Amino acid sequence: MASRSARQTQLDLHVRELWQCRRCPRMIPPPVSGGPILSKVILVGQAPGVKEPVLARPFAWTAGKTLFGWFKQFCGMTEAEVRARIYFAAVCRCFPGKTSAGGDRVPAPDEIRNCSSWMDAEFDLLRPQLVIAVGKLAISQFIEIGKLDAVIGRTFPMRRQRRTFDLIPLPHPSGASPWHRIPPGKALLGDAMRLIA
Template sequence: MLKSQPEAGKTRSLHKLQQRIRTCQLCQQQGYIPVAHPIVSGQATNRIMVIGQAPGHRSVEQDLPFSGPAGRILQTWLEMAGFPAGYLHEHTYLSSLTRCDPGPNIRGNGDRKPSPAEMALCRPYLDAELLLLHPQIVLLVGTMAIEAFLGKTTLEHCVGTYQKRQDTYYLPLPHPSGVSRWLNDPEHKKLHQQALHILAHWRNRYNL
């Protein structure tokens, strides 16, 4: 089936944006990382957008966001909300606050958090994606992504709730990291289950 002109134009615009992201070397040029390797993943037709912190080394090696354990856990959460296997990488637009691997945490427990300066360099790309895609649902994965959109908060305060801005729903989720111990608390698990219940409701309501 041929795409309509608006849909085809949206696809072309997204392709150009993704090309700009892939060729960006701003963080390398300013000395934040040794080598820039921005990654992107998604189509103009995706109705769910996932925003994380930054890609890890596995994602950069495979040139695909959420390629490591966090991606497998996030896919499991989607399945708990009723989505089919493979939905994360096949039907969601995967984005993040920064597009390159920030490198390991100097303390040796996971990845380094991107600095405010790095996030500021990447933010125009993220804003352009949101404006172009106009997703129905945005999953904010982890504290950094949550606070970038919802302001200073805690997981206990925001997980299990959502915000609607214009026609887009923003749903906070904890980071699906093996380093995080947040979900070890039974009360936190209840909040997480409430978030997935909300997501399941949207899946049914909007035929996602």
């Protein structure tokens, strides 16, 4: 296993290369990264929203305020502490654009495949012990998901690239979905966040 400083150097290079990615013609660059945080915890989101590329960090707007509010309420961690201790990844790293209805477009299967090598490399470099998957698309990269009620509030032992880790799914903190604000979602969210704490 590489030393901590060697892994940090590799991660720095990985993030610099990620910022240059232009694999997906329908995606709107630049890719968004939380930076080269050497951590045993990875948080995986769906894809950046319209504000994240401008602000150059994931979960930088409304959904982020909600997500970091959960960490403050249940784990006692500020946004700065979360960003300093957790590596932020996503199923896709560029903004997918808007749908004709005005919502954020869900990444297409080919875009998910194009972007998967970034997460594969991150798993190889970081060797996480805990993965926090935020939202159905992120959760579905690890486990089959029907209803959120069946997976939120639970820990799933996982194996990827011959390494084991725990997966804790979270609902998406979007204002468009009331799931995390009403029963049973509200209680299950609390259960999930207490597992992280």
